[in-house]
Amino acid sequence: MSGNATVKSGWKDIPRGGYILEAGNAEQYKTGDWRSRRPVWDEKRCIHCLRCWVFCPDGSILTEAGKMTGIDYTHCKGCGICVEECPDKVQALKMVPEGEAGEA
Amino acid sequence: MGKRVALTGNEAIAFAMRQIDPDVVAAYPITPQTDIVQYFSSFVADGEVKTEFVTVESEHSAMSATLGASAAGCRAMTATSSNGLALMWEVVYITASFRLPVVMPVVNRALSAPINIHCDHSDSMGARDSGWIQLYSENAQEAYDNVIQALRIAEHADVRLPVMVCSDGFIISHSMQNLELLEDEKVKAFIGEYKSDYYLLDVDNPLTMGALDLYDFYFEHKRQQAEAMVNAKRVILDVGKEFGLLSGREYGFFEKYRLDDAEIALVVMGSTAGTAKAAVNQLREQGIRAGLLKLRVFRPFPHEELKATLSGLKAVAVMDRAESFSTLGGPLFTELRSALYGEPGAPPVVDHIYGLGGRDIGVEDIIWIYEDLQGIAEKGTLRAPVNYLGVRE
Numbered sequence: 270m271s272g273n274a275t276v277k278s279g280w281k282d283i284p285r286g287g288y289i290l291e292a293g294n295a296e297q298y299k300t301g302d303w304r305s306r307r308p309v310w311d312e313k314r315c316i317h318c319l320r321c322w323v324f325c326p327d328g329s330i331l332t333e334a335g336k337m338t339g340i341d342y343t344h345c346k347g348c349g350i351c352v353e354e355c356p357d358k359v360q361a362l363k364m365v366p367e368g369e370a371g372e373a
Numbered sequence: 374m375g376k377r378v379a380l381t382g383n384e385a386i387a388f389a390m391r392q393i394d395p396d397v398v399a400a401y402p403i404t405p406q407t408d409i410v411q412y413f414s415s416f417v418a419d420g421e422v423k424t425e426f427v428t429v430e431s432e433h434s435a436m437s438a439t440l441g442a443s444a445a446g447c448r449a450m451t452a453t454s455s456n457g458l459a460l461m462w463e464v465v466y467i468t469a470s471f472r473l474p475v476v477m478p479v480v481n482r483a484l485s486a487p488i489n490i491h492c493d494h495s496d497s498m499g500a501r502d503s504g505w506i507q508l509y510s511e512n513a514q515e516a517y518d519n520v521i522q523a524l525r526i527a528e529h530a531d532v533r534l535p536v537m538v539c540s541d542g543f544i545i546s547h548s549m550q551n552l553e554l555l556e557d558e559k560v561k562a563f564i565g566e567y568k569s570d571y572y573l574l575d576v577d578n579p580l581t582m583g584a585l586d587l588y589d590f591y592f593e594h595k596r597q598q599a600e601a602m603v604n605a606k607r608v609i610l611d612v613g614k615e616f617g618l619l620s621g622r623e624y625g626f627f628e629k630y631r632l633d634d635a636e637i638a639l640v641v642m643g644s645t646a647g648t649a650k651a652a653v654n655q656l657r658e659q660g661i662r663a664g665l666l667k668l669r670v671f672r673p674f675p676h677e678e679l680k681a682t683l684s685g686l687k688a689v690a691v692m693d694r695a696e697s698f699s700t701l702g703g704p705l706f707t708e709l710r711s712a713l714y715g716e717p718g719a720p721p722v723v724d725h726i727y728g729l730g731g732r733d734i735g736v737e738d739i740i741w742i743y744e745d746l747q748g749i750a751e752k753g754t755l756r757a758p759v760n761y762l763g764v765r766e
Contacts, residue, residue, distance in 0.1 A: 287471075
């Protein structure tokens with residue numbers, strides 16, 4: 270199993286040929302640590318048009334009952350597409366350097 | 374008893390493929406492999422096999438389709454030569470790395486440029502580090518026998534690596550030879566049914582092949598391949614013995630010809646071994662203790678067995694039908710000498726690069742090598758480690 274588990278298996282204990290034997294395993298690959306900048310969501314400005322949800326290439330926009338509820342920082346790679354797609358008049362998302370963001 | 378017939382090397386290989394009846398064959402014709410695909414396609418057209426025959430637009434596609442079929446869970450084969458193998462290159466590595474037991478006859482032909490259709494080993498030797506097992510054949514009988522054994526070696530649970538079965542272009546592929554074919558049902562029983570433990574069409578157990586594999590796991594997967602090559606040594610010997618019980622023709626890593634009491638010996642692969650045997654016989658009549666080691670398995674390289682067999686000799690000559698352009702000789706020479714390095718009593722080893730682009734090699738050329746070896750054995754030193762035999766100065 271590829272990913273960023275803290276203790277990794279040796280060559281005798283992993284499937285041959287790089288096969289991954291579990292379906293839906295991409296969720297276990299925590300790509301959030303690739304990020305240098307993160308999108309920060311302002312709930313008060315958000316109109317829940319869900320353009321960000323449509324365009325996010327990683328499914329990192331969290332929703333509930335058709336409304337945005339936050340961002341999955343465990344998987345968000347910080348590409349910034351959601352910020353780009355958020356309507357100009359709304360600006361509920363902005364990119365912030367990781368060191369200045371604080372914990373979400 | 375099997376049936377005694379006269380066939381060309383390519384006919385013999387195509388006949389083995391008919392008996393194997395693979396689920397999928399995807400191939401593109403290239404001289405001198407073309408007959409294999411041509412004969413096999415007639416078996417498909419005549420309904421003698423159930424194979425899905427995929428005609429493709431290039432060798433890159435041939436190897437890709439074969440890989441795909443094998444990954445899906447099929448028994449899949451292809452065949453090629455020379456520049457065709459070169460065009461497959463990317464997928465050749467992927468097939469081995471995916472641990473897919475594809476069997477591919479390679480009819481050895483010189484690589485371009487200049488363009489040349491005749492035999493040398495530069496094509497398969499270039500692929501020596503691709504992770505494929507490589508078997509070399511002396512004649513049509515061995516090419517036929519090796520193709521059948523290759524299935525068992527490739528598909529063994531401790532191996533799961535692809536196999537190239539190499540035979541010399543035109544010399545083997547297009548010359549008519551007497552050989553013995555096994556009965557269809559014996560071949561079928563020997564190779565058995567193929568069922569992979571992991572395959573893409575297993576809808577109940579979905580899996581991913583070809584995922585990104587970076588610095589945290591790639592190295593472990595390469596280590597697994599190296600171990601599979603170690604395991605292949607045992608499996609090749611086991612399969613060779615079992616094939617011997619079936620056919621009367623047992624196979625190992627190499628054939629020793631008048632080698633046990635020899636003082637000087639030649640190490641050679643492919644059809645030249647037949648010519649060298651004639652030279653050995655002539656020299657033996659003159660009282661010269663000449664011997665021959667014909668290497669069948671180049672990958673994995675049987676270094677321990679070669680060391681044990683060659684260590685007591687006074688001098689050894691290697692014949693390389695490929696140039697590595699390292700300035701240190703051909704691939705067989707460098708690996709053999711490396712195997713002998715540090716061994717007390719290791720003989721001096723001299724390399725003769727020969728036969729490039731199909732340059733003919735005769736009994737008298739090989740007798741000259743043995744005479745040169747006698748001088749090396751007497752002096753214990755080499756004039757030059759790397760020589761070009763039969764090239765015009």
